[in-house]
Amino acid sequence: MRIHRKLTAALAAAATVAAGLIATVAGPAEAVPPTIPLKITNSSGRGDPVYIYNLGTNLTTGQQGWADAGGTFHAWPAGGNPPTPAPDASIAGPGNGGSITIQMPKFSGRVYFSYGQKLVFKLTTGGLVQPAVQNPSDPNRNILFSWTEYTLNDSGLWINSTQVDMFSVPYAVGVLQGNGNTLSTGHLKPGGYNNFFNALRGQPGGWANLIQTAPDGRVLRALAPTYGVETGALPSTVMDDYVNRVWSKYSSQTLTVTPFGDQPNTKYFGRVSGNVMNFTNSAGQIVTSFQKPNSASIFGCAGLLDAPNDLVRGPISRTLCAGYNRSTLLTNPNQPDANDSGFYLDNVTNHYSRKIHAQMADGKAYGFAFDDVGNHEALVHDGNPQTAYITLDPFN
Incomplete structure (x- = not known):
């Protein structure tokens, strides 16, 4: 948006x-x-x-x-x-x-x-x-x-x-x-x-x-x-260091996104592979993928973090956008992070x-x-x- x-x-x-x-x-x-x-x-x-x-x-x-x-x-x-x-x-x-x-x-x-x-x-x-x-x-x-x-x-x-x-x-x-x-x-x-x-x-x-x-x-x-x-x-590189660290972390760990507050059982699981972050559903099927975002995409919540008005990619992208801007993706592998006391604490943030x-x-x-x-x-x-x-x- x-x-x-x-x-x-x-x-x-x-x-x-x-x-x-x-x-x-x-x-x-x-x-x-x-x-x-x-x-x-x-x-x-x-x-x-x-x-x-x-x-x-x-x-x-x-x-x-x-x-x-x-x-x-x-x-x-x-x-x-x-x-x-x-x-x-x-x-x-x-x-x-x-x-x-x-x-x-x-x-x-x-x-x-x-x-x-x-x-x-x-x-x-x-x-x-x-x-x-x-x-x-x-x-x-x-x-x-x-x-x-x-x-x-x-x-x-x-x-x-x-x-x-x-x-x-x-x-x-x-x-x-x-x-x-x-x-x-x-x-x-x-x-x-x-x-x-x-x-x-x-x-x-x-x-x-x-x-x-x-x-x-x-x-x-x-x-x-x-x-x-x-x-x-x-x-234009202002967020690159943070993105690189996120990409490294989730090459070996899983990022879990629960995008709907009233649907706690709807979860998507992100892993970086081949320089792409793929998200799977609970059945293990890939439902959407994201290329490595740049600063413009993060701040604008657009471009490589486009968020269509659907029920899968858009909600995942919204959550990623919030996590990047608030710099919570490294500190919490379960997103969105509900605790605002942990927002914006990284040196690289919005x-x-x-x-x-x-x-x-x-x-x-x-x-x-x-x-x-x-x-x-x-x-x-x-x-x-x-x-x-x-x-x-x-x-x-």
Whole structure:
């Protein structure tokens, strides 16, 4: 899964629920109305204006478009080649210390929020062009912004706080449940924003190069390492030493993957042979094989660790991706590793994700695409949502 190229993390989370991998799920869903309120609160401490965008796929029709503040869907017009400007879908956001409430329709999509200026969206013949700030010529490169991903459908709401692509604007998400309780995730610890960037600056090996600044020197974001490798900011060999040790270990030992939390008897057994890691089922039949992954495949959970939406290769690949990013494959031959106290302890690891989790108040984050393996992701879900929340937090 890659956010820009395949499913959103929110949809993947919904699929995960269907597979029984999320431990805590609300009871049977009552009728979910066509829209629910989304309350956006600005606690950032910043004086610049905020702009909100609610963009996604209409789950009733499959059309891509945007929703206005009242929750009315508008389909994107036809795009062009080269891309043409998209209609202005912005909603005026709340000032510092204020809140607004808009209506969230049944979408699978994103709510973007930018500070200081509006985002630039364009349309190609294939649809909307999302911001891609790893590209120095992207028109949004010097804008401070981020987004949450969500799916609202007849089964309820899934909404996350994601850092899969970048860590930028501090924010949290929440949902008011039908029983009156409120779930939330994504808040940083006090000082967590500055602590993250200071820690990344101090991490040797190129990790500091992930930080992007504005022309005046202001910090804008840290790119996820998948884009660091893609742009050359991070060495493409950064994970090679760990992969080599994993490959050596499982040439003589067996890696056991139990990918479904509710199916403990479904196990797959991995051994390296001929520079390929083959996985067999309990009957000894080879069900899928993986070539030796590179750093790009590990950080992106794609390429040589592709994860199709099936019931065998995809779930195994998800588990491997989590094990590589968290560096648990050498310390535990039974994956996924449930004990987060053992995550990221190797010198070769996803330091970006490690440092994000370290600064989260609840320890939860989407530091990479399959951080939901074992339920370590920043996601809230309810089958009978009353109100959704986004809180723009302080930059400290």
